[in-house]
Amino acid sequence: MRRILIADDHAIVRRGLKEIILEAFPSAEITEVADAEDLINKVVKEVWDIVLSDLSMPGRSGLEALQQIKIHAPKLPVLILSVYPEDQYAIRVLKAGASGYLNKDMAPEELVNAIHKVLSGRKYITPSIAEKLATNIDLNTQGPAHARLSDREFEVLKLLAAGKSISDIASSLFLSSTTVSTYRARILAKMNLKTNADLTQYSLENNLI
Amino acid sequence: MRRILIADDHAIVRRGLKEIILEAFPSAEITEVADAEDLINKVVKEVWDIVLSDLSMPGRSGLEALQQIKIHAPKLPVLILSVYPEDQYAIRVLKAGASGYLNKDMAPEELVNAIHKVLSGRKYITPSIAEKLATNIDLNTQGPAHARLSDREFEVLKLLAAGKSISDIASSLFLSSTTVSTYRARILAKMNLKTNADLTQYSLENNLI
DNA sequence: GATTGGCGTAGTATTACTACTACACCTGCC
DNA sequence: GGCAGGTGTAGTAGTAATACTACGCCAATC
Incomplete structure (x- = not known):
């Protein structure tokens, strides 16, 4: 009999998850929590076969809870659910x-498939996440992303993030606009x-502008 | 026997809603659709006692669907569900x-209460929404800048702020790119x-994205 | 009823930007 | 010294976006 812990601040989502899982695992014992604190407490105090946790919850995030879970129950499999697309969080979470x-808009069958896979000791990796993992090795440098830029690239980043147009930047740096457009492409890459x-968002979050 | 139509692109949410509603209305007949097109089609073709619709769905929005529903079935009560806080959409939707x-993080009991109230011919207005309605007239000249935008303008603002290109937005809204470009100019003005x-900066600071 | 302004929509002519490509120079490595 | 990769720079052909303009519809006001 599987003991499954569901963490999501939305009761509607918890209920939907519970029903979908009970259909695939009729004898499962499912417990719901609404925030990361309760999630961590439950993991510390009891034994579970799997945790399904929302990434964004009020107070401490699902990512924080994940880190705590890995400390207290390193072998406990955790599936993270999110409305955010993979390219924002998947690598970080894994x-x-x-x-x-x-992703929360996935079909219930895929969710059940993921749970089966994880309960059997494997990881659930979509092909697009696998691709990102493969390319992430090269990006696995220390420090913030903007540290990877050349001086010129960094200069252009800040101007673009502040809303300067390509042609404005080209004028002020005495370059052609195609040069600036190339810098932009390299920065994004x-x-x-x-x-x-x-x-802009990155620069605001990192206090570059 | 109530005929209830649920529209949400997330199967998990639809399932959760269905179960919560079936607990309070065991004899209800519940139908699920995953997007606004299907929602509108179902409303045009069949008779319903109430519609519960997500605000954000791929393709046409829940707000657009609401406007169409009001044309085809003016008396049909529609409850709009959203992850966005009230201050962004409540007035606009009402x-x-x-x-x-x-709001999607509401307790199931409150959802059931809202359904009861709406099925009895009344509106479901939280105290904080009532306050906003009462002050809305004066806030026409005060309030956040985005409150001055029309429904369509607000929709385009969020897409632009999130980084969608003019042509992407035009495609997804079935408009010409010059129309979207005009909206952008009006928004900026x-x-x-x-x-x-x-x-983007404004939208981040005001939690619009 | 006439007028005004807002909103949704979009065309034309023009400009801005981009994907693709390329070159020269410099540095670090073998 | 030769090679590879990074950086600074930029042209071409094609596409995206914009300033300017405009229209129809609707609601509010006089």
Whole structure:
């Protein structure tokens, strides 16, 4: 009989997860908690076969809870659920010791598949996450992403993040706009970001602007 | 016997909603749809006692669906569910004709209470929403800059701030790119901002993204 | 009823930007 | 010394976006 712990601040989601899991594991004993504190407490005090935890919860995050769980119950498999796309959090979560990262809009069958896989001692890795893991080795440098930029690239990052247009930056640096556009492309590639909005958000979060 | 229509792109959420509702209304007949198109089709073709719809769904939004529902079935009560806090959408949604706005982290008992209230012909208004309605007239000139935007403008703001390109937004909203570009210009003018980076920063600071 | 303003929508001409490609120079490594 | 990779720079062809302009519809106001 499996003991399954579900952590999510949304009662609706907990209920949906519970029902989906009970269909696949009718004899499972399912417990629900609504925040990371309760999640950690339950893991410390009792033995579980698997934890399914939301990534974003009020107070301490699911990622923090994951780190604590790995301290107290290193062998306990943890599946992290999130509304965020994989490219934002999957690697970070897997590095922290999760057995899998699931997006909340996934089909119930896939969720059940993931639980089966993890309960059998394996990790649940989607092909797109596998690809990111393969490329992440090269990005596995210490320090913030912007530390990987050349001086010129860093200069251009800050101007782009502040909202300067390519042509404005080209004028002020006495370059052609295609040069600045190339810098932008290199910056995005090195920092594994996609859009100017990503650059702005990153720069705000890292106090670059 | 109540016929209840649930619209949410997340199967987990639909399942949770279904179970919670079936506990309070054991004889209810519940139908699930995963997007706004199906929601509108179902409302046009069949008779329902109440609709519970997620605000954010792929393709057309729940707000758009609400507007269509009000055209085809003006008397049909619609409860809108969202992860977004009230201050972003509640007034907008209620003005569009919803019978209530519920945050997804609400307790199941409150959800059931809201359904009871709405099925009896009333609106479900939380005290904090009532306060916002009472002050909304005066807040037309005060309030956050984004409150000055129309529904469509607000929708485009969030997409731009998140880094979507004009052409991506145009595709997903089935508009021409010049239309979206015009919205962007109007948004910037109404909010007295100049660049997309300004939109991103504003949206981060105001928890819009 | 007439007028005004807001909103949703979009075309034209023009400009900005990008993917792709490339070159020269410098540094570090073998 | 030769090679590889990083950096600074930028052109071409094509696409994306914008300033300017405009229209229809609706609601509010006089």
